[in-house]
Amino acid sequence: MGKEIPSRSEDYSQWYNELVKKADLAEHSDVRGCMIIKPYGYSIWEKMQQALDKMFKDTGHVNAYFPLFIPKSYLAKEASHVEGFAKECAVVTHYRLKNAEDGSGIMVDPDAKLEEELIIRPTSETIIWNTYRGWIQSYRDLPLLINQWANVVRWEMRTRLFLRTSEFLWQEGHTAHATSEEAVQEAKKMLDVYTDFAENWMALPVIKGVKTENERFAGAVETFCIEALMQDGKALQAGTSHFLGQNFAKAFDVKFASKEGKLDYVWATSWGVTTRLIGALIMAHSDDDGLVLPPKLAPIQVVIVPIFKSDAELNAITEKVNEIMAELRKHNITMKFDNRDTQKPGFKFAEWELKGVPVRIAIGPRDLENGTVEVARRDTKTKQVMKMDEAAVNVLLLLDEIQKNIYQKAVKYRGEMTTKVDSYDEFKKVLDGKAGFVAAHWDGTKETEAAIKEETKATIRCIPLDAAEESGKCVYSGKPSSRRVLFARAY
RNA sequence: CGGGGCGUGGCUCAGUCCGGUUAGAGUACCUGGUUUGGGACCAGGGGGCCGCAGGUUCGAAUCCUGCCGCCCCGACCA
Numbered sequence A: 001m002g003k004e005i006p007s008r009s010e011d012y013s014q015w016y017n018e019l020v021k022k023a024d025l026a027e028h029s030d031v032r033g034c035m036i037i038k039p040y041g042y043s044i045w046e047k048m049q050q051a052l053d054k055m056f057k058d059t060g061h062v063n064a065y066f067p068l069f070i071p072k073s074y075l076a077k078e079a080s081h082v083e084g085f086a087k088e089c090a091v092v093t094h095y096r097l098k099n100a101e102d103g104s105g106i107m108v109d110p111d112a113k114l115e116e117e118l119i120i121r122p123t124s125e126t127i128i129w130n131t132y133r134g135w136i137q138s139y140r141d142l143p144l145l146i147n148q149w150a151n152v153v154r155w156e157m158r159t160r161l162f163l164r165t166s167e168f169l170w171q172e173g174h175t176a177h178a179t180s181e182e183a184v185q186e187a188k189k190m191l192d193v194y195t196d197f198a199e200n201w202m203a204l205p206v207i208k209g210v211k212t213e214n215e216r217f218a219g220a221v222e223t224f225c226i227e228a229l230m231q232d233g234k235a236l237q238a239g240t241s242h243f244l245g246q247n248f249a250k251a252f253d254v255k256f257a258s259k260e261g262k263l264d265y266v267w268a269t270s271w272g273v274t275t276r277l278i279g280a281l282i283m284a285h286s287d288d289d290g291l292v293l294p295p296k297l298a299p300i301q302v303v304i305v306p307i308f309k310s311d312a313e314l315n316a317i318t319e320k321v322n323e324i325m326a327e328l329r330k331h332n333i334t335m336k337f338d339n340r341d342t343q344k345p346g347f348k349f350a351e352w353e354l355k356g357v358p359v360r361i362a363i364g365p366r367d368l369e370n371g372t373v374e375v376a377r378r379d380t381k382t383k384q385v386m387k388m389d390e391a392a393v394n395v396l397l398l399l400d401e402i403q404k405n406i407y408q409k410a411v412k413y414r415g416e417m418t419t420k421v422d423s424y425d426e427f428k429k430v431l432d433g434k435a436g437f438v439a440a441h442w443d444g445t446k447e448t449e450a451a452i453k454e455e456t457k458a459t460i461r462c463i464p465l466d467a468a469e470e471s472g473k474c475v476y477s478g479k480p481s482s483r484r485v486l487f488a489r490a491y
Numbered sequence B: 001c002g003g004g005g006c007g008u009g010g011c012u013c014a015g016u017c018c019g020g021u022u023a024g025a026g027u028a029c030c031u032g033g034u035u036u037g038g039g040a041c042c043a044g045g046g047g048g049c050c051g052c053a054g055g056u057u058c059g060a061a062u063c064c065u066g067c068c069g070c071c072c073c074g075a076c077c078a
Helices: A009-022 A039-058 A079-088 A125-135 A180-200 A247-251 A276-285 A311-329 A345-354 A365-370 A388-416 A424-432 A446-456
Strands: A026-028 A035-037 A069-071 A091-094 A097-099 A106-108 A113-120 A144-153 A167-177 A207-210 A222-229 A235-245 A255-257 A263-265 A267-274 A302-306 A335-337 A359-363 A372-377 A383-387 A418-420 A437-441 A459-464 A484-488
Touching: A009 A026, A009 A276, A035 A039, A035 A167, A039 A144, A039 A167, A039 A180, A039 A276, A079 A247, A125 A144, A125 A167, A125 A247, A167 A180, A180 A207, A180 A222, A180 A235, A180 A267, A222 A276, A222 A459, A222 A484, A235 A247, A235 A276, A247 A267, A267 A276, A276 A388, A302 A311, A302 A345, A311 A335, A311 A359, A311 A365, A311 A388, A345 A359, A359 A365, A359 A388, A365 A372, A372 A388, A383 A388, A388 A418, A424 A437, A424 A446, A446 A459
Parallel strands: A302 A335, A302 A359, A418 A437
Antiparallel strands: A026 A035, A069 A113, A091 A113, A097 A106, A144 A167, A167 A267, A207 A222, A207 A459, A222 A235, A235 A267, A255 A263, A359 A372, A372 A383, A437 A484, A459 A484
8 A cells, every 4th residue: 555554543444444445355335334345355254264164174063054034032032142132133024015105116015014023133042042942852962063154233333344344244153062061161162263263374363361241242151252453552352252051041941861861951152253354364464565464365375477578478478477377286376377468567566465465476588588586475575586496386485484474473563562560550551552452450340340441441351361370459449369361442 | 322524527635714717636447659677658538417405696616504425433342
């Protein structure tokens, strides 16, 4: 983009919006709060889906699909669940339109009112648990490990491309278990899967943790999460995994006969990640020139730009390019040979950098003469000339190196942006100054958490799972605390 | 729903305070030519009910009234 990443948060929002549009990822729809994901943006989601889906399968899960519509009465069955989602539900009340009698156009037919309203799913726990009742009778039916890829609708007041839209795409896993321990283990296992995905695919370091009661998912006993840090110093929840206890089993009367012949409610988990991850990817790695995509998720991993004056020259280059591409294709590298004659090389360089393609190969007459190619990497913006017959193998190594490098860069940034503080003054100073994660002692009460949120807009992102025991005093109340929790302003 | 900002060719905007020729620029687009190792240049061309409706005026993008829409900030949230 050739524009510096702004540090002020409003400017950062605008910069982000501009980047999303310029890189051809998505745009706002005319439909309230909805987003159109354009082909380039969607192809990143497809890459994410492929990787995640394989991880789910490898951990024993299978895919299924449940209805978009949820009868209102289902949603009402779990008290805290309905309370959590009631304010943001889209509701279907009628099933037919008709021509208005006064000729003013089309109108909702008042005679076509539904007896029971249907809610467009904001999440599928209720309809799935209503279904599970019929699927589970015995311990032999357990565990039930199902995932669904779907869209959901939450009527958000304020939307942002990818980070929060009225409709979004996600995957939601819903599992049923015979014991509490097994369910907790499942929730933690899926948190590990998300962590693995974030760090090794997205090159995004995350903190694994537990949510406080205030931030817990509506209907969960415990919410685990991964929290990431964006380049403007704000935190982003990148994924959640919930231990639901027996809440939904009780609400939907899902019992099983144990080996001992006793009847008991089953134990549940649910877990999900969304297209928000694309937003995370953008905000974690982009630089002044545009997107920086980790090679493992880049829809195009290598772009090849020929530099030519004549058709003859292009033909000679194409011959060499085909050899390199054939070699790379053996390793399942996705490539684009940008042989358009309508744009100049400099234009193409800038365009593919904006789109975050990790590696660019340029071949011109000079290279044909010397038997070389120019290889440029997106993350460091450096380039080197190398022998043509070594290009393929070097590019493979380079892709790995880029993947590691952007991860390391993000780790370093997060380290610099995580501050331990021991007083409330310091706490506020850090939040208003460099921002980022603030590790502080907290007395464990809702009231303190709410007061801090009210005064500073910072929330407890999580209680890190690996938080060391450390006695201290709550920065707000001065009461004793046994470990630090992570605060931040968040998306 | 509150606070701020904005609506002018596809996009980004100037012009509005202080009304006055045919409404401008950059960019994108089309044609021709020269170019091509970091976002090309020259020449020509097409494209506007200035958000909508009403009012004031000899005359409105500009002033007044109402409405609609969008963006940013906050409340809500993945």
